[in-house]
Amino acid sequence: MTAFLYRIHQRVLASDRAVSFLPPLESAASPDMTLSLTPRAEPPGSGTVWYRSDDSAEATAIERNAEGFIIRFADRSSFHVDEGGRSIQLLHAPPAYTDGDLAAYALGPVLAIALHLQGSVLLHAGAVMLRDKAVLIAGAGGSGKSTTVAMLEREGCTILGDDLTEVSAVPPHRALPSSPALRLWTDSIEALYGDAGAFPDRAPSWNKKIVRVEEREASAVIAALLFLDGVRGAARLERLAPKAAWSRLMADAFTARLPDPAMSRRIFDVMASLADRVAAYALTPPPLEDASGFRAWLEEQLAEPLR
């Protein structure tokens, strides 16, 4: 198979199709993971439900089979991930989906499951460097994580990731870099970077663009957890009690329930430890047109945890 090599979440990924939103690796490297976006017939023996995110028709379901796991999404796309989370294989996709759409799927929610199968713990959060520490920006899809990360990037902050952040299991918890790219809505790009036409599409059918940012290779100690509620206005930071932070972390980790006991326990332990040790806040970011000075304001507000 022709392999395109990328670095994502500190792993070398070999893909059988080009992934437009990742910069290609320039030197040859032995892959840690593989991605195939060429559909393959379903492996036999599927059917045992291993995990179901909730009881609705929109739920994500994961089935167990002899070779690993089949992940089925509500839009009828499905992927296979091997037992150890090292190989992601497209099984089926709706006909209208492009390679870009599929890569965005595979390297988003499917990759998160694969990395959990590898033994990692991930948060649905972006991560930025403030002073020499990592600050995580968490929230549900559409709450403004990438845009808030981009506002700080425009003010000179180094970015670890914009949507999914791996955290180390042992305290002091560290955030690991994910990929050197921000995925932004066109209007956010125009407000922060100017002409959106200068930036590549995330995928042809998505109204999102890719902004490549400087790659950081080192992890950093997490100094604060910031939670977004999808609201912008006068910039505001409100301290959260540890248990409130824990509830939000758990809600973001998996929707309604957790998967098998070993993975559940690992996620539960890390979320509890993070909420117990790391200062957490509800953040109302300023409107995009008031991005100037946001970094300085945040550094001042977080002076104590950043010390």
Place this chain on the structure above:
Amino acid sequence: MRVKAAPDVVSRRVGEELVLLDLRRGTYFGLDEIGSRFWSLLGEGGDLPSIATTIAAEYDASPLAIERDLHALVEALRAEGLVVE
């Protein structure tokens, strides 16, 4: 009524409170301060009236009011499968 923590339920302290995970079902639950104290005393083998008496003394509250609150908590925990009789 004598209840105990269901098997496969683990707890962790977060701040001053406890959070619970049912490993079998993958469900999780956060306890408030009184609930956290209840869970700790439950782990020491106490029954509901004796736990209510202990907590009432610690919080200078009426044992009957505490016992009533604990009954409601036990029902919520039972519904989540986190305690069994």
